[in-house]
Amino acid sequence: MVTVTGLGAVTSKEVAAPPAPPAASAPAGKKKPSQGLIALAYLWPGLTGFVFFILVPLVGSLVISLFEWPLFGTPTFIGFGNYAKLFSDPTFYTVLLNTVIFAFVYTALNLVLALAISLWLNTRIKFAGFWRVIFFLPAITPMVANALIWRLLLSQDGLVNSVLAGVGIDGPSWLSDANFALISVITMSVWQSFGYNVIVLSAGLGSIPKEILEASRVDGTSAWSRLRHIILPMLSPSLFFTMTMTMIGAFQVFVQPQILTQGGPGEATNTFVLYLYRNGFVFDKLGYASALAWILFLVVMLITALQFAGQRKWVNYDK
DSSP: OOOBOTTOOBOOOOOOOOOOOOOOOOOTTOOOOOHHHHHHHHHHHHHHHHIIIIIHHHHHHHHHTTEEOOSSSOOEEOTTHHHHHHHTOHHHHHHHHHHHHHHHHHHHHHHHHHHHHHHHHTSOOTTHHHHHHHHHHHHHSOHHHHHHHHHHHTSTTSHHHHHHHHTTOOOOOTTTOTTTHHHHHHHHHHHHHHHHHHHHHHHHHHTSOHHHHHHHHHTTOOHHHHIIIIIHHHHHHHHHHHHHHHHHHHTTOOHHHHHHTTTOSTTTTOOHHHHHHHHHHTSOOHHHHHHHHHHHHHHHHHHHHHHHHHHHHHOOOOO
């Protein structure tokens, strides 16, 4: 109801609202796509790549492992014969031991070196960004080229032995002596890849609140106490990530022993993937190589599962 005075002013505030327009109805016969179909539309490119480049080869390698399958020729079904032969093969145990030694020593040295350099770079030194780039460069350069350079450096008359001879030391045959060959492969591998872990751990150190470290300094704690009781617990998620990824990569080492030593001398640096490659493409045993690949998969999965089970005791996700 609207009341108008003689001066033409509206004295009542009760003005009727205009009617709302009718809601537009969906066209007959058309339905909105379900959330599942929308999600599938976004996921199908990644799922297609996963199916054709991971799942199908994975199933294919399992099938091939049940056959005696030459690279050129007619495959013969032998069931679990390749696996039975594998566990009676002395070379299998040798390459497995070499790979385990390489993986654990390489991972330990890699993480210790990366952590030490990350802590150094976190001390507000000058040109910290420049040093991070320098340490990261080997990780992005071609591994084959790096291995070739290291083979020249570690040869009998290479630069390393020339420097040692200059100070009166007769350098060993780094790549042809069984006592030094695996050490040389580990050294080259650590140099190649520790820069990636430096970047990850530096980012983890940067996320630690400065107030906590400053408060510990005010309380008079030593540098070792800060490292042990503050920095390492708060850095544990980054350490766990780098340890897990480094260990997985270590079990797949191939290029370094192939270029530096060709698996020698003898079987001193023959690793799991190198032995797998030789069985498949040198010895013409694709079925046996596929069986090796599945054993490697199970070993890596077991070690990774143990790492995830153990992380509950030392990884701290609360900051």
